[in-house]
Amino acid sequence: MTPAVTTGVWADVVGQPEAVRVLLEAARAALHFTSGRSAAPGAMTHAWLFTGPPGSGRSVAARSFAAALQCTGDAEEPGCGECSACRTAVAGTHADVRVVVPEGLSISVSEMRSLVQVAARRPTTGRWQVVLIEDADRLTEGAANALLKAVEEPPARTVFLLCAPSDHPDDVSVTIRSRCRVLSLGTPSPAAIADVLHRRDGLDPQTAEWAASVCGGHVGRARRLATDDEARRRRESVLRIPLGLRRxxxxxxxxxxxxxxxxxxxxxxxxxxxxxxxxxxxxxxGAGGTGKGTASATRGAKGALKxxxxxxxxxxxxxxxxxxxxxxxxxxxxxxxxxxxxxxxxxxxxxxxxxxxxxxxxxxxxxxxxxxxxxxxxxxxxxxxxxxxxxxxxxxxxxxxxxxx
Missing domain, CATH: 1.20.272 (Zinc Finger, Delta Prime; domain 3)
Known part of the structure; x- marks a missing residue:
């Protein structure tokens, strides 16, 4: 089995040693490409599709990869986690890493067209212009078509990272999927989840093991159950239902x-x-403002508020x-x-x-x-x-x- 990388940005990718190996190799190849050196053929590509069940860490792996692509620290192990590029990429504040997290039920075509325009620009401070779309299965048909055009003819320094539960056509269209390198993540083992809860989050071993055993392989849920009394109360309430339906x-x-x-x-x-x-x-x-133009600004504010x-x-x-x-x-x-x-x-x-x-x-x-x-x-x-x-x-x-x- 490939040993897990537990340093830098890769430490947060729980229980996915093979995926980390692939991404680390691609990040090295990308660094060689931007510096004019030869790289392993096929290691790096312009579009990736991260798939896996809920809690497998799709978006975490994608953010870690985005950080490694921008890393200015260790050239042999991109993703040091210490440099400014790594920290800002993981936090979602890097100037050349655009992270789309849909707040509603779908990602609209207007939002995607705006993003595609940004993706066409050259990177300003980093090596790559990285576009990371969490929940790419929420793309509307129009948004998927707008993205497809960009993925078909990507700018030289742009990388697309898409996350979805699977590569099924119901989640991601076949045309987009066929232009991406698919990276499948599995469900982390309870031991791997307990280890990260103890090592990274400082939880005691007993609590970490309990949360890991009942979270269904979902790292984020394990953390909530271990640290949030209300989350535990909700779970208890739900699990009382089966035997509580007497009449x-x-x-x-x-x-x-x-x-x-x-x-x-x-x-x-x-x-x-x-x-x-x-x-x-x-x-x-301009709420609360006075003077000339206040009335028209107020009318505009009403539309924006709606x-x-x-x-x-x-x-x-x-x-x-x-x-x-x-x-x-x-x-x-x-x-x-x-x-x-x-x-x-x-x-x-x-x-x-x-x-x-x-x-x-x-x-x-x-x-x-x-x-x-x-x-x-x-x-x-x-x-x-x-x-x-x-x-x-x-x-x-x-x-x-x-x-x-």
Missing amino acids: FADVFPASDDLVRSAESEAKTVSGTLDEAEREALQTAM DLERRQKSRATRTQRDALDRALVDLAGFYRDVLLAAFGADAPLAHPDKAEDVRAAAGQWTPESALRRLEAVLACREALDMNVKPRIAVEALVTALHTGR
Whole structure:
């Protein structure tokens, strides 16, 4: 097995030694190219597609690679993590690294056209003009077409880094995928996640191991569970649902709790940011000003505020859906564990700290009933993807979880 690189920017790429090896080799080749030296053929290319399951670290790997491409420190090990180029690239403030993180449900064509224009420029302070698009699966058809033109005929010093759950046509179009080098990341092992939580975040070994064992291979979720009391409370509330549905009267309170919890999390995440954005926009548009031209500026501010509110609403909707989806993934893991217990399978549980509840459920339900409950969770996730109202989808789900039919 390829040894993991645990220094510089690569230390944050958890449990992906082969991916780090490929990216490090490409960064060396890119450095040779910009300095006029010969490089290994095929090591570096102008467009990359980082794929992998949620929590695998797609965007972290892409940011680390962007930093290595701009690194001015160690020529043999690009991505030192110490130079200004590395630090600003990872932080998203480097002048020649554009990071697109969609706040709403999609990336619009206007946003992508603007980005493509920036990508066509020569780098100002760095070696490359790097465009990093997180959640590239959220590109609209028009945005994907605008990006395709740039990827087909890229400027000599521009690199595109796209992140998506998979390279399936539903996530990234075949035409874009065919022009990218695909780098597939796997789910990090619990041991690798526990190690980074202990080594980098300073958590005690016991807490780190627990969080790593219940996070489903999602590094960010492991950190939240280990450090956030509210995240742990939400998980406990979700995992009480399967055995808590004793009567039909329990269905609607449980549904209400799931939806309200997701709404509360979205409000917490978006509330402070929304207010800060609103105040910044009002100040920029001359709110509170006096004198000539104030009236026309105020009229312009109203239109800009409406546009901001629309984007904030879209962000809140996405945040709520993401929170609800995390709850559904936890539920799916529980029913999967019940099936493992029912058949005596020797496989790690998704929720090892709920082993007693899993055994109790396996004793109450038939395997067929447990499977139908798992299928209902997956069907709810699909319904939410198709824009079914969360309350309707969740009530249908919890009803199915109660009946087992």
